[in-house]
Amino acid sequence: MNAVLELEKVEYAYRRNTALRGVSLQLKPGEVVAVTGASGCGKSTLLHCAAGILTPDAGVVQVDGQDLAELPEEQRAALRRTKVGVVLQFGQLVPDLPLVDNVALPLLLGGHERGEAHQAARRWLDQVGIAEDADAVPAELSGGQTQRAAVARALITGPSVVLADEPTGSLDSRAGQELLDVLLEAARYRGAALLMVTHDNLVAASADREIRLRDGLIQHEVAL
Amino acid sequence: MATAELVLGLLSAGPAHGYDVKRGHDTWFPDSRPLAFGQVYTTLGRLERDGLVEVIDKTSGGGPDRTVYALTGKGRDHLSEWLTDPVPPAWGSADEVLRKLVAAIRTGGDAAGFLARQRASHLRRIRELRETPADDDPTSPLVREYIVAHLDADLRWLDSALDRISEQRGAR
Amino acid sequence: MTLETLVQLARSRTPADRSRVQLATAALAFSGALLLGALRIARLGKGELGNDIYSNYIAESGLRSGLIAILIILAALTGGLAVQALRLGTAARERRLAALRLAGASRKQLRQLTVADAAIAGLAGGLLAGPAYLVLSLLFGALPRMARILPGAEPIDALLWIPVVVMMTAAGVVIGSLLHRDGTAAPQPQSASQRHTGIVAGPVLIALGLLTSPYMGYVGSTIALAGTALLFLSTSGLWIRWLGRRLQRSGDPANLLTGVRLMTDSRPSSRICMLLGSCGFLVGSMANGIASVVADETTTSATSVSFYTTGFGLTIAGLVLIVLTAIAALIVGVADQLVDQRRQLASLTALGVDLPFLRRVIRRQLTVVAAPALAAGLLFGTVIGINRVSGGAVGPFDPGTLLLAAILTAAGWLFGHLGAAAAGLLLRNQLRDALDPENLRAA
Numbered sequence: 001m002n003a004v005l006e007l008e009k010v011e012y013a014y015r016r017n018t019a020l021r022g023v024s025l026q027l028k029p030g031e032v033v034a035v036t037g038a039s040g041c042g043k044s045t046l047l048h049c050a051a052g053i054l055t056p057d058a059g060v061v062q063v064d065g066q067d068l069a070e071l072p073e074e075q076r077a078a079l080r081r082t083k084v085g086v087v088l089q090f091g092q093l094v095p096d097l098p099l100v101d102n103v104a105l106p107l108l109l110g111g112h113e114r115g116e117a118h119q120a121a122r123r124w125l126d127q128v129g130i131a132e133d134a135d136a137v138p139a140e141l142s143g144g145q146t147q148r149a150a151v152a153r154a155l156i157t158g159p160s161v162v163l164a165d166e167p168t169g170s171l172d173s174r175a176g177q178e179l180l181d182v183l184l185e186a187a188r189y190r191g192a193a194l195l196m197v198t199h200d201n202l203v204a205a206s207a208d209r210e211i212r213l214r215d216g217l218i219q220h221e222v223a224l
Numbered sequence: 225m226a227t228a229e230l231v232l233g234l235l236s237a238g239p240a241h242g243y244d245v246k247r248g249h250d251t252w253f254p255d256s257r258p259l260a261f262g263q264v265y266t267t268l269g270r271l272e273r274d275g276l277v278e279v280i281d282k283t284s285g286g287g288p289d290r291t292v293y294a295l296t297g298k299g300r301d302h303l304s305e306w307l308t309d310p311v312p313p314a315w316g317s318a319d320e321v322l323r324k325l326v327a328a329i330r331t332g333g334d335a336a337g338f339l340a341r342q343r344a345s346h347l348r349r350i351r352e353l354r355e356t357p358a359d360d361d362p363t364s365p366l367v368r369e370y371i372v373a374h375l376d377a378d379l380r381w382l383d384s385a386l387d388r389i390s391e392q393r394g395a396r
Numbered sequence: 397m398t399l400e401t402l403v404q405l406a407r408s409r410t411p412a413d414r415s416r417v418q419l420a421t422a423a424l425a426f427s428g429a430l431l432l433g434a435l436r437i438a439r440l441g442k443g444e445l446g447n448d449i450y451s452n453y454i455a456e457s458g459l460r461s462g463l464i465a466i467l468i469i470l471a472a473l474t475g476g477l478a479v480q481a482l483r484l485g486t487a488a489r490e491r492r493l494a495a496l497r498l499a500g501a502s503r504k505q506l507r508q509l510t511v512a513d514a515a516i517a518g519l520a521g522g523l524l525a526g527p528a529y530l531v532l533s534l535l536f537g538a539l540p541r542m543a544r545i546l547p548g549a550e551p552i553d554a555l556l557w558i559p560v561v562v563m564m565t566a567a568g569v570v571i572g573s574l575l576h577r578d579g580t581a582a583p584q585p586q587s588a589s590q591r592h593t594g595i596v597a598g599p600v601l602i603a604l605g606l607l608t609s610p611y612m613g614y615v616g617s618t619i620a621l622a623g624t625a626l627l628f629l630s631t632s633g634l635w636i637r638w639l640g641r642r643l644q645r646s647g648d649p650a651n652l653l654t655g656v657r658l659m660t661d662s663r664p665s666s667r668i669c670m671l672l673g674s675c676g677f678l679v680g681s682m683a684n685g686i687a688s689v690v691a692d693e694t695t696t697s698a699t700s701v702s703f704y705t706t707g708f709g710l711t712i713a714g715l716v717l718i719v720l721t722a723i724a725a726l727i728v729g730v731a732d733q734l735v736d737q738r739r740q741l742a743s744l745t746a747l748g749v750d751l752p753f754l755r756r757v758i759r760r761q762l763t764v765v766a767a768p769a770l771a772a773g774l775l776f777g778t779v780i781g782i783n784r785v786s787g788g789a790v791g792p793f794d795p796g797t798l799l800l801a802a803i804l805t806a807a808g809w810l811f812g813h814l815g816a817a818a819a820g821l822l823l824r825n826q827l828r829d830a831l832d833p834e835n836l837r838a839a
Contacts, residue, residue: 038387053498074502081500094495096409105499108401153499201379202372205350212340214390220336222344224351 002065004029004160004193005050010059012045019045021216022059027161032184032194034207041213043197047165050195052080064160081106085154085162085192087183089169092150093138099125099146100134103153110157124152127189128182144175148182155186162187164196168203180206226320227259231267232276232295232303233327239280239294242268252326268293276302307333310345313375321378325385336393339386346375346382397505405496406512416481419724420517421524423478428525428564429532430471433546434464435556436529440547451544452703463545470714476671477718478521479571480725482514483664511572518568522561526554542706595634598627606780624776625674632669632769636662639764650753654760657733661761664729669769671722675715676773676808677780680801682708682715684781687800723766723815730758730819755820762819767812774808775801 005027012020019042027033035043048054049061052068061068063083068076086092093102101108104121108114125134128148138146147167154162167183168176180203187194196203204210205224212219234240234248242264249259271277276299281292295303307328311320321342328335353372397405437454445455453463493506501509529549536546605620636658643655658665689704734741741749778801 038383074504077500077502077505086498088498092495092498094492094499096492101404102495102499105496108405109397109496109499109501109505111397113398114400114404201347201376202350202354205347205354207347210344210347214387219386219390220340222340224344224347 002029003027003062004064005195006060006062007046007050008060008062010046010049010056010061012042012049012054012056014045019216020049020056023213023216023218024059025211025218025221027193027195029160029193030188030191031209032187032207033196033209033211034204035195035197035211035213036199036204037213037219039199042216043213044165046213047163047195047197051084051086051163052076053086078110081110082157083159083161085157085159087147087150087154087162087164087167089166090143090146093146093153095138098135098137099130099141099149102138103149103156105153106157120156121152124156125149128152128186142175143170144179147171147179151179151183151186155190155192158190159192161193161195164194164198166198166200167196168198168200173202176200177202226306226323227263228267228271228276229303229306230323230327231264231271232299232306233331235277235293235295236300236303236331239292241290241292245293252330271299275299303331304333307331307338308341310338310342313346313349313378321382329389335389336386339382339389343379343382343386346379350375397508402508402512403516406509406516417513417517419481420478420514421520423474423481424518424521424564424567425524425528427471427474427478427567428522428560429528430467430474431560431563432525432529432549432553432556433532434467434471435560436547436549436553437464437467439553439556448541450547451542451706453542453545453707454547466711473718475567475571477722477725478517478567479575480668480671480722482517482571483575507573507576510576511569514572514575515565515568518565518571519561521568522564525560525564526557540702540706542702595627595630598623598630601626621674621678624677625670628673628677628769628773629666629670632673632765633662633666635768636665636669636765649749650756650760653757654764657757657761658764661729661733665726665765668722668726668729669765672719672766672769672812673773675719675722676770676775677777678773679712679715679719680774680777680779680804681781682712682777683774683800683804684778684797687796688781691796719770719811723762726762726765727815727819730761734758759816759820762816763813765812766815767809770808770812771805774804778804 003026006025008024009022010020010024011018011022021042023042023046025033035046037043045054049056052061052063055069063079066079068079071079093099094105097105100118100121103124104114104117107117107120122131122134125131128151130145130148133141133145133149138149141149147170151167154164162183164183168179171179183194183196184206196207198204207224209221209223211221230249231245234245234252240248242261245268246259246261246264249264268277272279272293276296277293278296279291280294283290307324311324324338324342325335327333328338350372353368353375437460440454440460442457444457447455449455453459493509496506496509529546533546533548536544537548601623602620603623605616605618605623608616608619610616640655640658640662643651643658646652646655686705686708689701689708741754778797781797
């Protein structure tokens with residue numbers, strides 16, 4: 001089976017600080033993988049490289065077999081929009097747009113008509129359990145609600161892989177567990193692979209595989 | 225409780241009197257309840273009966289405190305097997321994890337490997353617990369959460385232990 | 397993305413964003429109105445017109461072309477203000493662009509959004525330019541004959557309005573695409589070679605302009621003005637950076653903070669410095685002109701005095717307007733900085749940074765930019781004098797000029813300080829906001 005996400009010897013350095021020293025991993029379709037490690041080990045950087053947000057200094061990032069570096073910027077953005085969903089810890093929704101617009105954004109940016117994009121967005125907001133908040137702006141809602149909207153947005157284009165960076169990080173344990181269930185369920189519903197960067201053991205526990213990083217390298221990899 | 229295996233670990237450095245075994249334990253676990261002599265000798269007796277330790281010197285006329293015990297080959301095998309296996313995450317296993325880890329480090333075993341496997345085992349158990357819904361009575365969910373929380377706490381400590389060991393290894 | 401999506405996403409929603417666009421629209425409306433005025437006057441043709449109906453500036457064909465040129469220049473300057481207004485990013489806008497990028501917007505799409513944002517302001521400004529011109533021409537109609545430099549509009553002038561709308565929208569598009577900051581590249585600091593070029597080229601252009609203006613008229617004046625602007629731009633950058641470094645070494649925490657903020661914000665500050673300096677220069681040279689006209693015994697006729705005074709006075713009024721708006725832009729820029737640095741500032745409250753302290757810092761930051769620029773501009777302008785700039789006859793040096801220069805320089809310095817003090821008052825809500833510990837909880 002072809003990997004939906006493949007990183008090969010990816011390296012990345014922030015000015016004087018080398019965050020990734022050559023990390024390779026593969027994500028199979030529908031797989032759930034947790035990336036763990038102490039702060040500063042490079043796990044967030046890994047996710048940002050996989051999402052195409054950062055360009056690695058060395059190594060290859062392939063999404064559905066397509067090397068991101070080979071594409072011009074415009075097509076790379078389009079690929080990310082359709083094949084990769086991203087959920088961050090916070091701050092990812094456009095603050096002054098209502099949820100329905102936020103969730104519809106990837107479709108709108110892809111050239112879909114407003115009407116159909118909004119319909120799809122409302123369906124997804126229902127799927128993640130916040131249909132009644134569709135017209136509210138992020139500032140009016142709780143962290144749990146906005147994170148659910150983020151999950152909806154990540155999955156609306158039917159990506160093959162969803163990358164989540166500390167998705168429960170800003171939530172209390174109860175809301176965090178609920179969000180985790182929503183995320184897993186939504187990914188399963190779409191058949192999307194899920195890569196979660198987390199320091200929360202309960203999140204890691206729900207994965208099929210755990211990859212642990214230390215100082216920019218993989219320390220160990222275990223099947224769960 | 226795995227006291228027997230711990231004694232095997234305490235003997236792995238070389239033959240010793242029962243008293244040395246007790247002293248060794250108390251040095252390894254300064255914050256724990258000191259090991260009782262009675263328990264040491266009972267354990268040693270059982271281990272000898274099972275062929276895991278042997279008496280290599282017995283001062284004539286002396287009681288059990290004058291006997292020198294040593295690990296047998298079988299005993300060494302048993303010890304390394306015990307160090308390899310992760311502790312089944314039942315209630316009260318935390319102590320054994322600690323003992324196992326300390327013993328692994330002190331005897332020069334593969335502590336990092338053990339920690340990785342222990343972590344996986346705990347995570348699997350958490351997943352099991354979370355995937356099967358708890359019974360809908362007043363206390364079962366509480367018990368479930370308690371176990372999960374303790375497992376989580378264990379895992380967090382394991383994380384820091386893993387970091388510390390990796391640091392030590394890096395420093396060396 | 398579809399046009400509907402583009403417009404919908406480019407729209408500003410937050411109050412801070414909206415006021416930014418409103419400022420730009422107003423500036424472009426005023427600019428458009430001035431352009432309409434220029435076109436309206438150009439429509440009058442090349443021949444001489446009656447002095448009894450029109451102001452001399454319009455009636456005499458030689459002066460008419462000059463008036464048209466001045467109106468176009470003022471329109472361009474006001475357009476420059478629109479640039480400043482649109483340049484002002486807000487933290488909310490930055491967050492929004494980041495969120496859009498995360499949602500999968502490509503760099504081209506983000507650029508399209510910025511351009512659309514500015515183009516909408518341009519379109520609105522162009523549409524408002526018509527009514528604005530009507531209002532302005534009515535206002536000018538109430539002034540004495542000499543001062544009526546904006547003739548009334550006739551229905552046929554509505555045709556002139558269309559190209560103005562198109563021009564303003566196009567201006568918006570150009571401004572938007574020039575201003576679009578690619579998220580990955582930090583604004584480039586002015587390179588050393590650029591600065592040195594400005595310091596050398598500035599005075600050279602000024603000298604060149606002043607020397608050729610008697611022969612080449614407005615061309616020479618324009619060269620001189622361009623040189624002034626260039627000189628101010630380079631020196632203000634140097635001045636701000638030097639001051640910033642010096643303040644950063646100070647033991648006083650207020651100075652230290654001021655120095656840091658100056659260093660991080662040096663490029664927009666030096667641009668505004670240049671604007672203030674150039675305006676001060678023009679005002680000073682005009683004031684010199686008025687003074688020499690009033691003092692000159694040969695031109696005592698009331699019409700003559702009112703002729704010159706009107707011309708200069710109107711120009712000065714326009715320039716003062718620009719100065720006020722430039723100071724406002726500086727203030728808004730500082731307010732912006734506050735928004736961006738909310739978390740850092742809020743975390744300083746634990747160290748005893750309170751509202752009065754922060755007000756002192758802001759005041760210092762603004763004073764240090766506005767006061768020297770205005771004072772220096774006024775000084776040079778008054779001393780050099782309008783006659784030299786426009787290529788007219790240069791009278792014998794009047795010691796009264798120095799007195800005037802001293803007064804105006806002090807006035808400029810004072811004005812800068814007043815503006816900064818006013819800022820402390822106007823921004824008090826923003827300051828309080830920035831220090832709010834709630835900011836520590838936000839992402």
